Amino acid sequence: MYKKRITPALIKLVLGIIAAVLAVLFIITTVASVKAGYSALKPALWGGMLLIAAIVLLAVGSSQLVRARQFNRMVEESGVTVKEEKRATIGDFFKKIFDGIKRFFLSIGNEFKDIITTFINGDWKTKLSYLVMGFGCLARGQILRGILFLLFEIVFIGYMIFQGGYWLSMLPSLGKVGQHKEWVNVGGISVEKMLPGDNSFKILLYGVLTMFFIIAFIYTWRQNVKQNRIAEEIIRSGKKLKSGKSDLRSLVDDQFHKTLLALPLTGILIFTVMPIVFMVLVAFTGYDGAHNGIANLFHWEGLKHFQELLSWSNGSNTYSATFGEILTWTLIWAVFATFSNYFLGMLVAMAINKKGIKLKKVWRTILVMTIAIPQFISLLYVSKMFAKNGLINLFLIDHGIIKLGQELPFWEDPTWARITVILINIWIGIPYLMLIATGILMNIPADLYESAKIDGANSWQQYKKITLPYMLFITGPYLLTSFIGNMNNFNVIYLLTGGGPTNPAASTAAGNAGYTDLLITWLYKITMGEEAKYYMASVIGIMVFVVVGIIALVVYNLLPSVKNEEDFQ
Amino acid sequence: MSNSNNMPKRHMGLRTANTVSNVLIYILLVVICIVWLIPFIFILLQSFRVESTCQVGYVIPHTWGLKNYVNLLYSESSGLFGTAFSKWYLNTFIIALCTAVIQTVIVLCMSYALSRFRFKMRKALMQFMLILGFFPGMLTMIILYRVLKDLGLTQANAVPGLILVYVASSGMGYYVSKGFFDTIPKSLDEAARIDGATRAQVLWRIILPLAKPIVIYTVLTAFMAPWGDYVFASYISMGSTAGKNVAVGLYEWLSQDQIMNNYTMFCAGGVLVAIPVTVLFMCLQKYYVEGVTGGAVKG
Numbered sequence: 001m002y003k004k005r006i007t008p009a010l011i012k013l014v015l016g017i018i019a020a021v022l023a024v025l026f027i028i029t030t031v032a033s034v035k036a037g038y039s040a041l042k043p044a045l046w047g048g049m050l051l052i053a054a055i056v057l058l059a060v061g062s063s064q065l066v067r068a069r070q071f072n073r074m075v076e077e078s079g080v081t082v083k084e085e086k087r088a089t090i091g092d093f094f095k096k097i098f099d100g101i102k103r104f105f106l107s108i109g110n111e112f113k114d115i116i117t118t119f120i121n122g123d124w125k126t127k128l129s130y131l132v133m134g135f136g137c138l139a140r141g142q143i144l145r146g147i148l149f150l151l152f153e154i155v156f157i158g159y160m161i162f163q164g165g166y167w168l169s170m171l172p173s174l175g176k177v178g179q180h181k182e183w184v185n186v187g188g189i190s191v192e193k194m195l196p197g198d199n200s201f202k203i204l205l206y207g208v209l210t211m212f213f214i215i216a217f218i219y220t221w222r223q224n225v226k227q228n229r230i231a232e233e234i235i236r237s238g239k240k241l242k243s244g245k246s247d248l249r250s251l252v253d254d255q256f257h258k259t260l261l262a263l264p265l266t267g268i269l270i271f272t273v274m275p276i277v278f279m280v281l282v283a284f285t286g287y288d289g290a291h292n293g294i295a296n297l298f299h300w301e302g303l304k305h306f307q308e309l310l311s312w313s314n315g316s317n318t319y320s321a322t323f324g325e326i327l328t329w330t331l332i333w334a335v336f337a338t339f340s341n342y343f344l345g346m347l348v349a350m351a352i353n354k355k356g357i358k359l360k361k362v363w364r365t366i367l368v369m370t371i372a373i374p375q376f377i378s379l380l381y382v383s384k385m386f387a388k389n390g391l392i393n394l395f396l397i398d399h400g401i402i403k404l405g406q407e408l409p410f411w412e413d414p415t416w417a418r419i420t421v422i423l424i425n426i427w428i429g430i431p432y433l434m435l436i437a438t439g440i441l442m443n444i445p446a447d448l449y450e451s452a453k454i455d456g457a458n459s460w461q462q463y464k465k466i467t468l469p470y471m472l473f474i475t476g477p478y479l480l481t482s483f484i485g486n487m488n489n490f491n492v493i494y495l496l497t498g499g500g501p502t503n504p505a506a507s508t509a510a511g512n513a514g515y516t517d518l519l520i521t522w523l524y525k526i527t528m529g530e531e532a533k534y535y536m537a538s539v540i541g542i543m544v545f546v547v548v549g550i551i552a553l554v555v556y557n558l559l560p561s562v563k564n565e566e567d568f569q
Numbered sequence: 570m571s572n573s574n575n576m577p578k579r580h581m582g583l584r585t586a587n588t589v590s591n592v593l594i595y596i597l598l599v600v601i602c603i604v605w606l607i608p609f610i611f612i613l614l615q616s617f618r619v620e621s622t623c624q625v626g627y628v629i630p631h632t633w634g635l636k637n638y639v640n641l642l643y644s645e646s647s648g649l650f651g652t653a654f655s656k657w658y659l660n661t662f663i664i665a666l667c668t669a670v671i672q673t674v675i676v677l678c679m680s681y682a683l684s685r686f687r688f689k690m691r692k693a694l695m696q697f698m699l700i701l702g703f704f705p706g707m708l709t710m711i712i713l714y715r716v717l718k719d720l721g722l723t724q725a726n727a728v729p730g731l732i733l734v735y736v737a738s739s740g741m742g743y744y745v746s747k748g749f750f751d752t753i754p755k756s757l758d759e760a761a762r763i764d765g766a767t768r769a770q771v772l773w774r775i776i777l778p779l780a781k782p783i784v785i786y787t788v789l790t791a792f793m794a795p796w797g798d799y800v801f802a803s804y805i806s807m808g809s810t811a812g813k814n815v816a817v818g819l820y821e822w823l824s825q826d827q828i829m830n831n832y833t834m835f836c837a838g839g840v841l842v843a844i845p846v847t848v849l850f851m852c853l854q855k856y857y858v859e860g861v862t863g864g865a866v867k868g
Contacts, residue, residue, distance in 0.1 A: 011646075049732065101571065180644070186578070201715060205712070205716070218719075240652075241671060248583040249767075252767050252768065252769035252770075253767040253768045253769070254768065256682075256686070256768035256769055256772075257682040257685075257686035257688055257770075258766070260678040260679070260681060260682040261678065261679065261682050263675060263678065264675045264676075264678055264739075264740030265678040265740065266739035267675065267736070267738055267739070267740060268698070268701075268737070268740050268741060270737065271709070271713065271734065271737035271738045272701060272706075272709060272737075272738045273701065273711055274692070274710065275708070275709035275712045276701070276704050276709060278712050279708045279709065279711065279712060283710075301588075318852045343861050348598075348601060351594045351597055351598060352593070352598065354594060356587070357591060357594055357595070357598075358590050360822050363598050364604065365599075365851075365854075366602045366605065366606065367605060368851075368854060368857075368858070369847065369850075369851065370605050370606070370609070371850070371857075372793075372843075372846060372850035372851060373609060373797040373846070373847055373848060374793070374797040374816070374842060374843060375797045376796075376797045376799055376816040376819070376820065377819070377839040377842060377843055378608055378609070378613070380819065380820060380823055380835070380839075381608055381611070381612055381839065382608055383823075384624065384823055384828070384832070385608065385611070387624070387626055390624055391611070391625075391628070393626075393644070394625060395626040395627070396626075397626060398626035398627070427605065430601075430605075431605070432861070435858055435861050435862060436861060436862055439858075439860070439861075439862025439863075441864070466642075470847065484703070488705055489799055490799075491797070491799060494799070494800075495799065495820070520707060523707060523708070524707060525706065525801065527711055528804075530855065534711055535707065537711065538708065538711075541704060541705050541707075541708035544703075544704070544705050545703050545704050545705075548703040549700070549703050553705065563606030
């Protein structure tokens, strides 16, 4: 509940800082590119995007400001504490981050304090547990816990001696000797033999693994210390300690969530978290098809590849120029794909829902059926239908509407291709949106419309004042996820156009980028291409993360407060 | 959503206006249905065309026949069901079946735990997974491919490798079913706990029977996803014919050098893939609709 008054000054301050930063960025980028003698196009593009961002922020911020003022006036006039649903502001957002950082450091400090006081106040069993994990548990009769702690320590130490130490020591260099030829003595005869050297890939992989293992060990050690403190407290208060049996029982009862989460979280850790950490690190190395870590080692290269992607001063057919183009198209595509589907889907749903329309079920079923058919079939088929020698062009030629050689360039012309892709995406997406919209439309209280009609509102006014706000309110989070989904919509783009038509300037220099390529399909092409510049793919992946993250953070913080999940229970 | 035919009659034109708008809507709906169904009808028609195998400018075959279907499933050298397509089909079916079972278990565990338990790191965990989702999943493919290759789970052995990849991170898709569990009253759990049931028994005996719709929804979506996956399947089966799934196999039939010979076969293959999935989907449609609408409202 919100009792404090909103301070307009804070919002103003934050907005001012953001605007200033954006303006400075714009000036720096322009000056830098003019100095480098590069055409004005690229900085204009970037600057334009920054400016748009600034305008959006200012618009949103000023509306917040007006709200804040109204709210404060209301509070002053009424003289009572008004409870209003909390609405996050940008100021709150920064405050949250700041608080989070503060809390993080405070909690680390507390941990250390706790570890030290436990040691000072503890008995000899506790003190010995700092070295031999689980000793306290074993000595106090909690055999199961003690054995688990001890076992973990033994495994960890063993691993570090025989494996982890090596991987960690190699991590800074990622390997010294590559595959090499050497003269070996085989049965008295000297033979030249290919000997395997270090393996950069494995070093990086197991290096990351070892780091995870060390973190896990530190956490377990901390738990071990905590267990001792708790056990001492329980004994001091005269109660009995939990037995191994009750520990096991609690895994299907009070601690059942640990059992439930063990498998899913392990999967996520091994197959998502670790690969992502690994790939983020790859962005700072030179890992590519030629330097795969076996035949040729790869090494740390710092921020080199980020510079390659983000500086536009080195010509027009490089990764950096292509990145700007593809990012712009990705955002344009995401906006069109999301909102065209959203509004048209809503329209179709409203048409089917209208009173007096018969066969509602039939219309819906026909549309739903198209969801069922695997997307790759429909996408590939439609893609070939619009091709130069596809059904539509051949049909038009057969009937003399166009001549041979004048085929409609659905996939050959950049603008045609982009429009066709958006239109076909509407075809793909409407049934799905229709389903969602139908469910929500039916939930809008009918009396809202009744009273609107009594007041003489026509259909359009009803839509504008009731249907649309209601839909937007409920589907806000969905719109965000679908926007992000569209930014990463690999299937539609890749199966329809394969990213083409190819951009001749960028085709050879920057991973065969085409005019309809999204960041995600570009990334795929780079990894599948002949050079297989994995580090570049990785940098682009990080960029996708940054862009998506910024959009999501801003939108989440501006959405009406996310519904309290406890409300439903 | 304008239900204007309930309005008090204010003037005479209202009824006619309503009729006109209804007629317009009918026309719109018929057009929509035609546009939406046309490509599928075309695929079906062209799969029966036997006079040529390339793309042509007409839809209705001049000569009808089952040659395309026969070619998909039978060849003289390898016999019935010995063709590449049969292999891909079987691969995809096995993947879909295994994924459906394992993924459902994982998603249900995850969503039930996050819905019912209030443990220390719960909020942080959910936020962490949200942020994790901002990374393009495709990026992980590069390393997963090399690791799976070391384990011998790529190329011809791509099937178990693909199942592993699909299933392992499926816990991140807990949103819809968590939203469903949230709507089951907590008082049910508490009543059973007072009667002495453990948390595990509560889940097994009380919640799961109530959660039938969401279980079916999860199974259905998990079963359907592998039929359409191109990215991971193409990467992990790279360069091998035996390890492909239908999406990758059929995609190659439409490549520049194969489309002249394989276009009608592609149509027939598409029909064979679409039929079981579509039939299953239409049977369980109700649950799918429930899941989608519920999930979207919860966000």
